[in-house]
Amino acid sequence: MQLIPYLLKHTQLVEKNIVNTVELLDQDCTIPFISRYRKEKTGNLDEVQIGDIVKFKELFEALEKRKLAIIKSVDEQESLTSELKKKFQDAPDLTSLEDLYLPFKKKRNTKSEVAIKNGLEPLAKIIMAQNNDDIDYIATQYLNDAIPNEDEAIEGAQHIIAEWINERTDVRNQIRHQLEKFAQITTKVVGTKKDDEKAQKFRDYFDWSEALNRCPSHRLLAILRAENEKFIRVKIVIEDERTIEKVEDRIIKNRSSSSKYIKAAIEDAYKRLLYPSLSNETLKLAKEKADADAIDVFSKNLKQLLLGAPLGEKRILAIDPGFRSGCKVVCLSAQGDLVHNENIYPHAPQNDSTGAINKISSLVDEYKIEAIAIGNGTASRETEQLVKRIIFKNPIEVYVVSEAGASIYSASKIARDEFPNFDVTVRGSVSIGRRLADPLAELVKIDPKSIGVGQYQHDVDQSKLKSSLDTVVESCVNAVGVNINTASVPLLSYVSGIGPKLAENIVAYRNENGAFTSRTEIKKVPRLGGKAFEQGAAFLRIKDAKNPLDDSAVHPERYDLIKSMAKEKGISIKEIIGNKSILESINLNAYCSEDIGLPTLKDIVKELEKPGLDTREKAKVFTFDQHIKSITDLHEGLVLPGIVNNITNFGCFVDIGIKESGLIHISNLSDTFVKDVNEHVSLQQQITVKVMEVDVARKRIQLALQK
Structure with a gap:
C-alpha cells in the first residue's frame, strides 16, 4: 500500500493538494505556516484539513512499521511465502494485519x-x-x-x-x-x-x-x-x-x-x-x-479559552482572595511586570476591611492602576463586594478572573524562573492579573489539563490528548501572533518552527542585546537557521520597527512584492499600510506568478488594511447577582446572570458566582433539538439562566438557558 492512495481514501481531498502538502510536511514545515503561507501549493487547505493529512500520515507510517516487523517475525519462523507477504503488505488497517498475524504469534503453552x-x-x-x-x-x-x-x-x-x-x-x-x-x-x-x-x-x-x-x-x-x-x-x-x-x-x-x-x-x-x-x-x-x-470537546474548549477576550496592555492590580491567610495583592505594569506586592486582611478572622480599602485605594493612585482582577476562588465574592465599595478618583473596571490552574503555575519551574525571589502566593496573583491582560500569553504556561475546561481529561489516552492540545495551543498562538520583545519562553516555544530551545535562545539574546528592532535581526539568534526563520518570522511581531511590515502577519518573503505595489502607486510602504482605497485599487492579477496566487495576495491586502490586528474581542466587565452567595440562596424559577465555564457533550456548566457551577443540560439549551452545544454557547460567554432544580445534598444545580 502506498501513502498517497491511503491518504486519498481517508481524507477525500484532491490528490494534487495531498501530494504537495506531504512534500511540505517532509520539509519540516508546520501546519500554521503551510495553511497561511503556502495556499497555492495546498489548494487553500485549512489547518483542520492539513491536520487530517498529518494524522493519517502518522497512522500509515505506524501501520507500515508494524507490517515490516510482522513480515520479519514470520520470515524468521521460516513460514513466509510470497502470497502471505503480499497479504501482510495489502492489509488496510492494524486490525486486519493482526488477524493475519494471529496464527504466527508466539503463544504460551496453550x-x-x-x-x-x-x-x-x-x-x-x-x-x-x-x-x-x-x-x-x-x-x-x-x-x-x-x-x-x-x-x-x-x-x-x-x-x-x-x-x-x-x-x-x-x-x-x-x-x-x-x-x-x-x-x-x-x-x-x-x-x-x-x-x-x-x-x-x-x-x-x-x-x-x-x-x-x-x-x-x-x-x-x-x-x-x-x-x-x-x-x-x-x-x-x-x-x-x-x-x-x-x-x-x-x-x-x-x-x-x-x-x-x-x-x-x-x-x-x-x-x-x-x-x-x-x-x-x-x-x-x-x-x-x-x-x-x-x-x-477539550480541544474546542481550550481554543475558546486561549482566544478569550484580553484587556490589553493596562496597569492592573490583581488580588488572590482568601480568608484566614488574607488576600495577596500585586500591582503589574502595562507590560505585565511585577512592581509591588503585599497582603491585606479584609475578611474573618482579622476583618480589617477599612485598612484593606485604604490600601487598595492608595495602590491604585500610586501605580496609576487602570483595572482590578480578582481571582474567582475562596472569598472571591466578598472581595469583589469590598472593592466595589471603594470610591476611586478615576473609573476603575473590576473583573473576576478564573484562577483554575494558577496554583499549578505558581509552583512550576516556569514560575520559579520568572519570579525566583517570590513565593507561590505572589506568583499566583501575578498569573491572575496577567490572565486578564492576555489569557493566551499566560495560559500557555500551564498544563492544559489543569485549566478545568475538559471532560474526563485524566481518563482519556494521555498521549493523544497532549498531541491534540499542543496542536490547539500552537494554532491559537500563531493565529494571534507574538510580540517577540515581551513574549515569555513558553509562549515563544509554540511559535511555528521555534520550539523550547530556540525560545530560550531568543529570550537570552533579548536579555543580552536589548529589544529586537527588525525581523532580520532574528537571524542573529544562536542556532536559529533559515528553516526556523522561514517558518516563524511572520508570526513574530516587532512593535515600532523601522519597517512597519515587521509588526504584521505579512511574511518577509513578500516584502519586495509590497514594495513593488507601493512603487506602482508612487507611495512608500508606510503610506500604503491602512490605505484602504489604494489597496482596493491594486490589480492583484498583475502580481500573480507561479508561486503566488490570488489567495495569498488577498491575505496580504487584508493584512495591510489593518496590520497586526488582534481579532480577539476585548474583555468585558461582568457582575454576578449580589444576593446569591451560596447554593442555599437558590430556588426554582430564579433568573440569574452567569458565565459559561465549561462545555461538554451533554451540556455546559455555568458559574453563577458561588462555589458550585450549575449545569445546563443539552435538553435545556433550546426548545429544539441540539446537535452541538457549541452552536448555542461558547466558553466565557456571559448568559442569563433560570434555576430549574437545586439538590443541596448532592451540590447539584440544574439550569436552563434564557434567551
Whole structure:
C-alpha cells in the first residue's frame, strides 16, 4: 500500500493538494505556516484539513512499521511465502494485519499446542474435513502415553480446531459485526462498595444496562472510571446462542458425525478465545471513540479559552482572595511586570476591611492602576463586594478572573524562573492579573489539563490528548501572533518552527542585546537557521520597527512584492499600510506568478488594511447577582446572570458566582433539538439562566438557558 492512495481514501481531498502538502510536511514545515503561507501549493487547505493529512500520515507510517516487523517475525519462523507477504503488505488497517498475524504469534503453552505436541493435529484435520462418520474409531489410532483414550484424543483435537476457528479472519469479523450491532454494556456495584461515600457519585451505574453503540462518550468514561476505582464491575453482553449459530453456519458443511465435535469446538472457541478477546477489543474501540469525543470537546474548549477576550496592555492590580491567610495583592505594569506586592486582611478572622480599602485605594493612585482582577476562588465574592465599595478618583473596571490552574503555575519551574525571589502566593496573583491582560500569553504556561475546561481529561489516552492540545495551543498562538520583545519562553516555544530551545535562545539574546528592532535581526539568534526563520518570522511581531511590515502577519518573503505595489502607486510602504482605497485599487492579477496566487495576495491586502490586528474581542466587565452567595440562596424559577465555564457533550456548566457551577443540560439549551452545544454557547460567554432544580445534598444545580 502506498501513502498517497491511503491518504486519498481517508481524507477525500484532491490528490494534487495531498501530494504537495506531504512534500511540505517532509520539509519540516508546520501546519500554521503551510495553511497561511503556502495556499497555492495546498489548494487553500485549512489547518483542520492539513491536520487530517498529518494524522493519517502518522497512522500509515505506524501501520507500515508494524507490517515490516510482522513480515520479519514470520520470515524468521521460516513460514513466509510470497502470497502471505503480499497479504501482510495489502492489509488496510492494524486490525486486519493482526488477524493475519494471529496464527504466527508466539503463544504460551496453550491447550492447542499441547494437543499438537501429543500428535493430534491429523485427527483435528480429519474431523474438520467433515467426510468421515466414524470419528470415535479413528480417534483410537492416536492414543499414546499422554492420550489414554479416544475421548481425550477427540478433546485434544477439538482444542486444535478451536484455535483454528479463533484464527479465522472471517469468523472474527462475523463476531465483531455482532458485537458492534448488538453488544450491551452492563454494570453491577461491588457489594462492599455500595455504601461507600466516594462511590455515591457513581450510584446511577450501580445497576445499569444499555446498548454499547448508543452509550454517549461521557457516560462510558464515567462507567470506566467507576470500574477503575473498583466501585462497579463492567461486562459486555451479547446473545451468545445467536452468535455461535452464525459461526456454525459459516463452518459446518453437513450433519455428519464430525459436526457434533466441530460444534463443541466452536462453542469452546467462542467462550474461551473469541468472545473474551473480541468483547475486550469492542470495549477498547468504544473507549477510543469516547476518548476522541472527549479530546475534541477539550480541544474546542481550550481554543475558546486561549482566544478569550484580553484587556490589553493596562496597569492592573490583581488580588488572590482568601480568608484566614488574607488576600495577596500585586500591582503589574502595562507590560505585565511585577512592581509591588503585599497582603491585606479584609475578611474573618482579622476583618480589617477599612485598612484593606485604604490600601487598595492608595495602590491604585500610586501605580496609576487602570483595572482590578480578582481571582474567582475562596472569598472571591466578598472581595469583589469590598472593592466595589471603594470610591476611586478615576473609573476603575473590576473583573473576576478564573484562577483554575494558577496554583499549578505558581509552583512550576516556569514560575520559579520568572519570579525566583517570590513565593507561590505572589506568583499566583501575578498569573491572575496577567490572565486578564492576555489569557493566551499566560495560559500557555500551564498544563492544559489543569485549566478545568475538559471532560474526563485524566481518563482519556494521555498521549493523544497532549498531541491534540499542543496542536490547539500552537494554532491559537500563531493565529494571534507574538510580540517577540515581551513574549515569555513558553509562549515563544509554540511559535511555528521555534520550539523550547530556540525560545530560550531568543529570550537570552533579548536579555543580552536589548529589544529586537527588525525581523532580520532574528537571524542573529544562536542556532536559529533559515528553516526556523522561514517558518516563524511572520508570526513574530516587532512593535515600532523601522519597517512597519515587521509588526504584521505579512511574511518577509513578500516584502519586495509590497514594495513593488507601493512603487506602482508612487507611495512608500508606510503610506500604503491602512490605505484602504489604494489597496482596493491594486490589480492583484498583475502580481500573480507561479508561486503566488490570488489567495495569498488577498491575505496580504487584508493584512495591510489593518496590520497586526488582534481579532480577539476585548474583555468585558461582568457582575454576578449580589444576593446569591451560596447554593442555599437558590430556588426554582430564579433568573440569574452567569458565565459559561465549561462545555461538554451533554451540556455546559455555568458559574453563577458561588462555589458550585450549575449545569445546563443539552435538553435545556433550546426548545429544539441540539446537535452541538457549541452552536448555542461558547466558553466565557456571559448568559442569563433560570434555576430549574437545586439538590443541596448532592451540590447539584440544574439550569436552563434564557434567551
